[in-house]
Structure formats: C-alpha cells, structure tokens
Amino acid sequence: MAHAAEPxxxxxxxxxxxxxxxxxxxxxxxxxxxxxxxxxxLPFLTHPExxxxxxxxxxxxxxxxxxxxxxxxxxxxxEANIQHEVQPVVGFIASLVLGAVGTGxxxxxxxxxxxxxxxxxxxxxxxxxxxxxxxxxxxTTRRKAIMQVVGYLILENGIFLFGLLLxxxxxxxxxxxxxxxxxxxxxxxxxxxxxxxxxxxxxxxEQLSELKD
Amino acid sequence: xxxxxxxxPLAMAGIxxxxxxxxxxxxxxxxxxxGHLALVGxxxxxxxxxxxxxxxxxxxxxxxxxxxxxxxxxFFLCSLYAPGYLTLRAERPNRVFCATLFVALAMxxxxxxxxxxxxxxxxxxxxxxxxxxxxxxxxxARSLEATWKYLLIGSVGIALxxxxxxxxxxxSLKAGLEPTLLFxxxxxxxxxxxxxxxxxAFVLLFVGYGTKMGLAPxxxxxxxxxxxxxxxxxxxxxxxxxxxxxxxxxxxxxxxHASAEADFARGLMVLMGLVSMxxxxxxxxxxxxxxxxxxYSSVEHMGILVLGIGxxxxxxxxxxxxxxxxxxxxxxxxxxxxxxxxxxxxxxxxDATGAIRxxxxxxxxxxxxxxxxxxxPPFGPFVSEFTIASAALGSGQxxxxxxxxxxxxxxFVGMGKTVLSVVQGxxxxxxxxxxxxxxxxxxxxxxxxxxxVVLLGVYVPGPLEELLREAAGAVEVRR
Numbered sequence: 001m002a003h004a005a006e007p008x009x010x011x012x013x014x015x016x017x018x019x020x021x022x023x024x025x026x027x028x029x030x031x032x033x034x035x036x037x038x039x040x041x042l043p044f045l046t047h048p049e050x051x052x053x054x055x056x057x058x059x060x061x062x063x064x065x066x067x068x069x070x071x072x073x074x075x076x077x078x079e080a081n082i083q084h085e086v087q088p089v090v091g092f093i094a095s096l097v098l099g100a101v102g103t104g105x106x107x108x109x110x111x112x113x114x115x116x117x118x119x120x121x122x123x124x125x126x127x128x129x130x131x132x133x134x135x136x137x138x139x140t141t142r143r144k145a146i147m148q149v150v151g152y153l154i155l156e157n158g159i160f161l162f163g164l165l166l167x168x169x170x171x172x173x174x175x176x177x178x179x180x181x182x183x184x185x186x187x188x189x190x191x192x193x194x195x196x197x198x199x200x201x202x203x204x205x206e207q208l209s210e211l212k213d
Numbered sequence: 214x215x216x217x218x219x220x221x222p223l224a225m226a227g228i229x230x231x232x233x234x235x236x237x238x239x240x241x242x243x244x245x246x247x248g249h250l251a252l253v254g255x256x257x258x259x260x261x262x263x264x265x266x267x268x269x270x271x272x273x274x275x276x277x278x279x280x281x282x283x284x285x286x287x288f289f290l291c292s293l294y295a296p297g298y299l300t301l302r303a304e305r306p307n308r309v310f311c312a313t314l315f316v317a318l319a320m321x322x323x324x325x326x327x328x329x330x331x332x333x334x335x336x337x338x339x340x341x342x343x344x345x346x347x348x349x350x351x352x353x354a355r356s357l358e359a360t361w362k363y364l365l366i367g368s369v370g371i372a373l374x375x376x377x378x379x380x381x382x383x384x385s386l387k388a389g390l391e392p393t394l395l396f397x398x399x400x401x402x403x404x405x406x407x408x409x410x411x412x413x414a415f416v417l418l419f420v421g422y423g424t425k426m427g428l429a430p431x432x433x434x435x436x437x438x439x440x441x442x443x444x445x446x447x448x449x450x451x452x453x454x455x456x457x458x459x460x461x462x463x464x465x466x467x468x469x470h471a472s473a474e475a476d477f478a479r480g481l482m483v484l485m486g487l488v489s490m491x492x493x494x495x496x497x498x499x500x501x502x503x504x505x506x507x508x509y510s511s512v513e514h515m516g517i518l519v520l521g522i523g524x525x526x527x528x529x530x531x532x533x534x535x536x537x538x539x540x541x542x543x544x545x546x547x548x549x550x551x552x553x554x555x556x557x558x559x560x561x562x563x564d565a566t567g568a569i570r571x572x573x574x575x576x577x578x579x580x581x582x583x584x585x586x587x588x589x590p591p592f593g594p595f596v597s598e599f600t601i602a603s604a605a606l607g608s609g610q611x612x613x614x615x616x617x618x619x620x621x622x623x624x625f626v627g628m629g630k631t632v633l634s635v636v637q638g639x640x641x642x643x644x645x646x647x648x649x650x651x652x653x654x655x656x657x658x659x660x661x662x663x664x665x666v667v668l669l670g671v672y673v674p675g676p677l678e679e680l681l682r683e684a685a686g687a688v689e690v691r692r
Contacts, residue, residue, distance in 0.1 A: 114387065114407065114409050114410070115387070116383075116386055116387045132376070139365075139369060145361070148365060152365070152368060152369060152372070155369065155372050156372060159372060159375050159376045159379065162376065162379050162380075162383075163379050165379075165383060165386070166379055166382045166383060166386065166392050168391070168392055170331060170382075170394070171329075171331070173270075173332070174329065174331035174332055174334075174335060174394075177331070177332065177335030177339075178331075178334070178335060178375070180335075181335055181338040181339055181342065184339070184342050185338070185342055185364070185368055188342055188345055188346070188364065189364060189365070192345075192349070192357065192360055192361050192364065195349075195352075195357055196357055196361065199353075199354050199357055200354070205361065208357075208358040208361055208362070209358075210354065210355055210358060211355060211358055211359060211362075211436070211437040211440065211441070213436065213496055213500070213505070
C-alpha cells in the first residue's frame with residue numbers, strides 16, 4: 001500500500017470523532033462529506049495505474065459522497081428545521097470514549113488478523129474496522145433520523161475502505177450499482193424524514209414507538 | 214433471454230408510471246405479470262438451452278428456477294388481486310405504488326439470476342429500496358414508522374452482507390488466488406479459500422441476508438412492516454423478498470459446503486433456525502393483532518427453511534419444497550387477512566370477530582390458510598414439514614428434530630387461539646363495517662392460492678419434484 005494514502009486514512013479516521021462528538025448537524029454532515037470524498041480519491045493513491053475506468057469511478061464517488069448526498073442531507077435538515085442532536089441515548093463524551101476504545105481495539109485486532117502478506121502493515125484494515133464501529137455506534141445511539149442516516153453513511157464508508165483491498169475483484173458495474181443503491185437509499189430516507197417531520201412536527205425517531213408487542 | 218426477464222418488468226414500470234388514469238392503471242399489473250410469467254415459464258420449461266447473460270454474470274440454475282418460478286407465480290396472483298384492492302382505495306394515488314411493484318419484481322428477478330455475489334448484493338438492496346414505498350402506501354403515522362424501521366434495519370443489515378461479500382473475496386485473495394466474487398469461480402476454488410476469512414464472511418452474510426429474511430433476533434422490523442403493509446404487499450414481502458434473501462444466503466452456503474467448511478455453517482443454521490422458531494412461538498401465543506401474527510408466522514417459517522438446510526440430506530429437498538408452500542400459503546393468509554381487516558375496520562382481536570359471518574369466503578380461507586401454514590394435512594406445508602422432520606430423525610439428529618416438532622405444536626396452539634377468535638363469534642357492534650363484502654376481484658386470487666396449496670399437499674408434479682431434487686443436489690455440492 002502506497003505511503004501517500006496513510007495521511008488520508010488517518011484524516012478519515014479522525015473525522016469519525018467529529019461525527020461522534022459534535023451535536024450540531026451541519027459540521028457532522030460536512031465531516032461525513034469530507035470523509036466520503038477522501039475515500040473516493042484513495043483508489044488513485046493506492047492504485048495509480050487505475051486508468052480511465054477507475055478515474056470515472058473516483059469522480060463518481062467523490063461527486064456522490066462528497067457533494068450530492070450531503071446536499072440531500074442538508075435539504076432534509078432545512079425542511080425538518082433541526083440543527084442539533086438532542087439527548088442521544090449515549091452522550092457525546094461517552095460516545096467519544098467508546099469511539100476511542102473501538103478504534104484502539106480495531107488497530108490492535110487488525111494486527112492479529114490473518115491478512116495477506118502485502119496487507120499486514122496496511123492502515124486500511126484498522127481504519128475500515130474502526131469506521132464500521134463508529135457507524136454502528138451512531139446508528140444505535142442517535143435519536144434524530146438524519147443522524148442515523150449519517151451513521152449509515154459512515155458504516156458504508158468503512159465497508160468501502162475494506163473494498164480498497166479488492167479493487168480488482170469488484171467490477172465496474174457492481175461498484176456503480178453499490179453507489180446507485182447508496183444514493184437511492186439516502187434519497188428515499190430523505191423523503192421519509194420529510195414525511196416524519198410533517199406527521200409528527202419533529203424529525204426524531206423517538207416518536208416512532210407506536211408499533212410494539 | 215436473461216436480460217429480457219429483467220428488462221420486461223422495468224419497461225412495464227416505465228409504462229405504468231406514465232399511464233395517466235388512476236382508475237385504469239392497476240389493470241397494467243396483471244398484464245405485465247402475465248407477460249413475466251410467460252417469459253419465466255419459457256425460461257424454466259420451454260427453451261432447451263441454458264439461460265445466461267452478461268458474460269456469465271446472469272444465469273438461471275435449478276435453484277434460481279425454483280425461486281424465480283415461485284416469485285413470478287406469486288406476483289401474478291397478487292396482481293390479479295391488485296385491481297380489486299386499488300378500486301377500494303380509489304382515493305389514494307397509485308402511480309408510485311404500481312410502478313414500484315414492477316421495479317421490485319425486476320430486482321427480485323435479478324437476485325435469482327445473479328451469479329456474481331456483488332450483483333446479488335446490489336439487487337437485494339435495490340429490492341429493499343423498491344419495496345419501501347409500497348409499505349408507505351397508506352401514508353399514515355403507523356405506516357411511516359414501519360417504513361422507516363424497514364428501510365433502516367434492512368439497509369444496515371444488508372450493509373453487513375456487503376462487508377461479508379468483501380471478506381469472501383478476500384478469502385480467495387489470501388489463498389493466493391485472483392480475488393473474485395463470481396459464483397462459479399468461487400465454487401470451483403472453494404476448497405482452497407482461506408478458512409478464517411470464509412467463516413467470518415459466512416457469519417456476516419448470514420446476519421445480513423438473515424436480516425432481510427427476518428430470522429430472529431434480526432426480525433424486529435418484520436411485525437411492524439407486515440402489520441402495516443397492504444395485504445398484497447405483505448404477500449410479496451413474506452413470499453417473495455424473503456425467498457430472494459434465502460437464495461442469496463443459499464449461494465453463500467453452497468460455497469461453504471463446497472469448501473468442506475460445511476459443518477460450521479450447518480451448525481449455525483440449525484441453531485438460528487430453532488431460535489427463530491422459538492422466538493416466533495413466544496410472540497405468537499397471545500398475539501392480539503392478526504396481521505402481526507402473520508409476521509411472526511413468517512419468522513417461524515424462515516427459521517424452518519434455514520433449519521432444513523442445516524439438517525442436510527433429504528431435509529434440503531424439504532426446505533426447498535417448503536419455500537414454495539410457505540410462499541403460496543402466505544398468499545392465502547395475507548390476502549384474506551387484508552379482506553377481513555377491511556371488513557371489520559380493525560386488525561385487533563377485540564374488534565375483529567365473527568369474520569366468517571361478515572365475509573364468509575375470506576373468513577373460511579383465513580381459517581384454511583391457518584391450518585395449512587401450521588402443517589395440517591392435506592395441505593402443502595404438511596408434506597414439506599414432514600419431510601424435514603423425518604429427515605432430522607432419520608439422520609439421528611434427535612434433539613433438533615424433537616425441538617422442531619415441539620415448536621410446531623406450540624405455534625399451532627398459539628396461532629389457533631388468535632385465528633379462531635377472529636373467525637368465530639358474532640361480529641362486534643363497535644367494529645366499523647365499512648360496507649366491504651367478498652367479491653370476485655378480492656376473492657378469486659385467494660382461492661387460486663388456496664387451490665395451489667391443496668394441490669401441493671396431495672400431489673407434487675413430476676417436473677417440479679425433479680427440479681427440486683436437482684436444486685437440492687446443487688445446494689449440497691461437494692468438490
């Protein structure tokens with residue numbers, strides 16, 4: 001793995017902590033947009049010989065994860081008129097601590113994984129695992145629907161990172177399909193958030209508790 | 214041919230979307246469904262040469278034929294029900310509803326055809342996205358809650374399946390092979406795949422596609438989604454989407470089995486199958502909402518499917534037969550439950566009583582559907598559940614076999630109480646009658662589902678049995 005990628009990976013992991021520790025939505029969405037864009041350019045740094053096809057993919061990923069999806073989220077945020085995450089299930093400080101522990105564990109456990117020889121010292125695997133954990137933490141502990149969508153995006157970013165080890169295995173069509181699904185998913189979630197807001201006059205998921213046994 | 218199977222429903226989705234009349238648009242559904250059924254019939258039975266496309270990425274093998282055939286039949290019968298149902302709901306615009314039904318059909322078809330696990334993943338996620346608007350058809354607070362949970366839990370679950378797919382590709386890279394997700398290549402190189410990565414991949418893919426199937430404890434979205442969905446959407450989810458997730462899981466199981474890591478996968482499947490049945494049984498006892506009851510019944514039957522695969526041998530044939538029986542019986546139950554819900558204005562057992570007096574046909578079919586799904590003779594599920602039970606006992610897996618039979622008994626009693634209180638008694642005075650009566654549009658499709666369930670109970674046609682045997686053999690392929 002080329003060394004040029006390492007600062008980018010460290011920055012991407014650092015952005016996890018922005019998402020975990022900040023209550024205002026705007027910087028969190030900016031953070032996840034930057035993370036998505038950084039991950040988008042990574043294939044260039046790790047596989048410089050990537051060619052036209054890869055170039056298209058890099059452009060598409062950066063545009064989608066860095067611009068289009070954040071724009072959708074900002075629109076949902078404006079329409080729902082919410083600025084903050086309020087009273088998450090786990091507080092921001094505790095989230096940061098959990099995130100730090102998770103990241104530490106990811107880095108420790110990655111060195112014990114039976115990786116292929118060319119990947120044993122790569123930062124990609126621990127960065128991927130810690131980002132996946134961060135996504136899960138946000139999905140389970142945040143009450144605002146938009147924050148949960150951000151958590152889902154971070155989870156996807158973590159999985160995408162692992163996919164970097166396998167650029168050769170993932171054909172163009174599949175990568176485009178994954179991106180398209182991600183875009184459609186966020187688009188549909190945005191519509192649902194809009195309806196949640198209209199129905200309950202607040203886009204929090206704590207109102208979504210009528211259905212139970 | 215494979216591309217035609219995909220493009221035809223997509224084209225129908227486009228036509229449906231631009232069709233101007235809200236009143237006449239639903240009639241495009243049976244038309245398109247008939248076309249799809251004809252194409253599938255030709256692909257499965259008619260044309261002698263193997264169906265494939267996109268350079269081996271799409272192929273229709275025996276397993277795909279079983280699921281695709283079920284899917285197309287299910288969609289066709291549901292589409293016969295749709296015009297009658299949507300006429301009753303004339304106040305709601307149905308443009309998005311009808312168009313996304315066709316998109317969902319196309320994506321489910323793609324799942325059955327895909328022979329590249331990345332493509333399988335893309336199609337499965339697209340199926341989730343295409344079915345979300347169907348759940349939200351009623352546009353009220355409850356359906357909104359159900360849709361949000363369905364979308365978020367489904368998307369997160371399936372994200373794990375993508376992670377698992379990457380692990381699977383990595384297991385070939387670790388083994389010094391060219392990393393790939395092409396199904397045929399993975400099967401061929403299965404014995405050489407790196408075992409730890411293969412184990413991790415199987416667990417993640419099991420969790421991911423298991424979430425879409427609704428195996429306990431990943432089933433939490435299911436009661437909400439099935440409880441709030443219109444009857445025909447419930448049928449497509451419980452019989453179609455879950456079957457697609459099951460075939461995706463089977464593809465992964467096939468790779469595990471070919472790699473001689475089968476024991477690990479089989480143990481996990483037996484365990485999770487029994488856990489799903491047990492959790493469903495707990496929630497089925499004293500269940501007071503008859504549509505949520507059907508959701509827990511679906512959890513139970515998904516458990517039976519993975520249990521059958523895990524038990525191995527003749528139980529695999531039983532599980533595949535049960536896939537068909539379950540899908541068809543769920544058609545009877547969800548559509549008749551939808552009719553009863555409409556007639557009584559409620560889906561709670563306090564208000565919805567005396568269904569057999571209020572809507573005699575739907576009430577009787579609901580009762581017969583209950584007997585069928587709980588494994589009473591002479592209905593189809595009896596045959597498949599009996600096959601699984603006798604395979605378990607015949608192969609010496611007594612604990613699993615005994616638990617299977619006990620849990621079936623508990624489910625029968627639990628469901629029976631709810632169903633009987635809905636069907637019997639006097640119609641409650643408080644219930645809003647709504648003026649709904651059984652008619653041909655909402656009755657005949659349910660009768661057709663019932664006829665098929667009875668047919669499979671007394672006689673499994675030769676070609677179908679042959680196809681199921683071939684598919685069961687492919688599931689347990691060894692290298």
